[in-house]
Amino acid sequence: xxxxxxxxxxxxxxxGAISVLSGFYxxxxxxxxxxxxxxxGIGQIASVAVLLFKQKKAGFYALCIIVAINFIYNITHQVxxxxxxxxxxxxxxxxxxxxxxx
Numbered sequence: 780x781x782x783x784x785x786x787x788x789x790x791x792x793x794x795g796a797i798s799v800l801s802g803f804y805x806x807x808x809x810x811x812x813x814x815x816x817x818x819x820g821i822g823q824i825a826s827v828a829v830l831l832f833k834q835k836k837a838g839f840y841a842l843c844i845i846v847a848i849n850f851i852y853n854i855t856h857q858v859x860x861x862x863x864x865x866x867x868x869x870x871x872x873x874x875x876x877x878x879x880x881x
């Protein structure tokens with residue numbers, strides 16, 4: 780695993796942590812959205828941790844599943860559509876690029 784890949788995976792872990800923290804904040808406004816955000820953030824952290832520390836492909840597949848679930852959620856709740864597509868393509872795409880480059 781290259782240094783660039785490790786940096787990218789740490790960025791994803793930090794993004795997942797920010798998602799969990801924002802889920803706790805949103806929880807006071809909407810319990811369902813808060814719980815969803817916390818679960819997705821923890822899932823992202825866990826899948827990236829498996830990929831980073833155990834170096835197993837299952838972490839990448841779990842990350843792809845989480846991104847797909849987030850995409851479906853964003854589409855059904857009419858969140859910013861272009862941002863949903865960017866998230867769907869770039870997060871697993873950049874991760875795949877770094878994993879295959881090393």
